[in-house]
Amino acid sequence: MRVRVAAVVSCTAVATLLLSGCVSGKKTKTNPSQNTSAKSVSLTISANDVVGGKNAAEATWITKDVIPGFVAMEKAKGVTAKVSFVGAGVDDEKYKQKLELDLHTGKASDVFAADGIWLGELASAGYVKPLSQVVGSAATSWDGWAQISKTVQQNLSYQGQIYGIPNGTDGRVIYFNKKLFAQAGLPATWQPKSWDDILAAGQKLKALPGVDPIQINAGTPMGEATTAQGFLPLLAGTGQPLFDESTKKWQGATPQVTAVLDFYRKIYRQGLGDPKLQQDQSGRDESFAEFSKGKIGMLVESDYLWRSIICPDKSQSGCNTTAMPDRNTTVGYALIPAEKAGEGVNGQNFVSVSGGTGWLLNPGTKYPQQAWELLSYMQSAAAQEQLSKAQTRISARADVNTATLNSDPLLTFIADKVLPITVYRPSDENYDAVSVALQQATADVVAGKSPQAAAKTYQSTLEKAVGGADHVQTG
């Protein structure tokens, strides 16, 4: 018996030693000239879009416009291209998880969509490489760059290198239901000038039966939507950015962070918002449904709500259950005010947060040049105008925006009024972990913890996430 135990122990030890050093990062070698002259090419595109579901307009554009157009273009050059689209229709967090697992195992699509805020994490893991390495001069000398502003390029840049082509940008505003506002005696041209104005309007809306006055995203189930649509625009309204680029410090339990959490307390612990919606697994979709049915007074969202959720046309797939035929007359929008006038970042009266997705290349692609051709074809002015016919959005390209944005009042409002005052999220590899900690802090307040206690917990989580108290600003 003793012999057998010794044998098992030593076998285990040997196996563990053999395994040591087995796990190592992906060392993808890039070779831009690989398969340059191939006559038969197969490529895949993936995005969190699906025909008939989430972001249906983009999925339809890829399958109906991009792929046939690209295949025809290659055919004219004597190349047989086979392009397939791998769609998905899940929460962004889960799409990201799948994407990283795919990249980790070397099975990711050649061209894929990603949110700009993931770039730090993807790049520092070695999952993606700068375009100059994957493609080379064809990418750096692309004529489209002249149409894309530096700010928007920043969304897909990490440590000074560009990793893909941005898809566009967005901006957050407060949407409100003018019919409910009229019933509560509030003006149709409402524009709050401070957080107190928002709360005061909420108090009036509270008198209406069956209406939740305010929806500002909170809690962990809403994921990044809590951070981008809720916490960060509010934090920008206190005058402090989340990450100080000069000192390289994140904000811990500062008075500003506590003030934002206290604003959440005033909404969700005093009957101005529905706390359970913030805890519901499908809370964000539920909040969209309720807003479209006139059961929510005001809601903070990006232009995504306007174009993809409450579009007036019911036949546009994706909007079919939440379409608002009377959107243009019923739904108003206002800028997000600072805590008090003039107290926002850079002394602003109003603030917003922007981000943007983009298309990246898998550095392990077999056909780097052809994948780039596909990518640049997708982001060409012609293809982007095709996309805007299915759905107007703020494109990365200035030429496309000039031609398309005028047709939509909200997008014009965002381009003219919001983008000049907006802030972007830091493209740091730790951003996602910080974002999760912020979501938890709002969840704690919604569940009844005091803002001070939630801020304290947030700070200790933050210190672990960013590698110590040296990177955290307090007081």
Added chain:
Amino acid sequence: MAAPTTSRPAEAPAADSAPASRHDPDVAGLGRWRATGFAAPALILVAIFLVFPALWTLYLGLLDYSLGGKTAQSPQYVGLRNFSDALSDPLFTKALYLTLLYVGFSAVLGQNVVGFLLAWYFRNARAWVRVMLNVLVLLAWILPGSVVAFLWQALLDRQNGTLNAILHTTGTAWTIDHPMAVIIIFNIWRGTAFSMLLYSAALNTVPASHLEVARLAGARPWQQLRDVVLPTIRRHVLTNTLLITLWTFNDFTPYLLTGGGPDNKSQTLPVFIYRTALLGQQRLGYGSAFSLLLLIANLIIAVIYIRMLRARR
């Protein structure tokens, strides 16, 4: 290797019919090498699919290794730090407690008792009644988890759920107000079929004559159950409890109903590991440490049950 006296009947002449020893381990008469040959495929599979992953989990647990970020590129060896962090993580303690609640109420009590009662009360029912019951209970068991979870979401939905429509309680968020109760009832509903089938078979092994004698002696149904049936099927009870305990311990389906929320109130260990290792923090190394602790917990449960089984022999 240490027993030179072991006989090799396969090599022994057929005429030599006298048994070499009263405790001859080679009952099948295959000999050491042929026996090894027969067992080898199974052992190799066990090694590849069970032993290797367990060792791999142990190894990953020693690393600071994540799915994204710098430590995905270059994992750092951190020794036992993940394990010491894990044991002092309040979320882990909470998840372990919730898992024990979940296993205790939904499997050990719920599925066991409901499964047994169904088998007991319907044992003499008409054939078509039993067939109907079997079909209904089995349906809950054989449908894919994702489909079942979707049906339960429709049942429990806050605004348009069937349950709220029946009870006239529109607006009650069952999965948020009572997350543990929801997943426990769900798992009883889902998993009772196995216990019911096993106990139906076990009840057939209870000799009718014993029950008849008990009846003649004036034993009430409850006394028959306690003094005749339960002692006979005791080992079935233990085996069943062992299996459903282990399955429930590793069950991930609660995630599909409550996502571990609200505020981690229904976050059992498998859900906690998923959220640590893959979703959100994506700390593969830290998550592996939890996985290994879960594995050890499973082993402890298995050993306890097997001891109990032996003791009853």
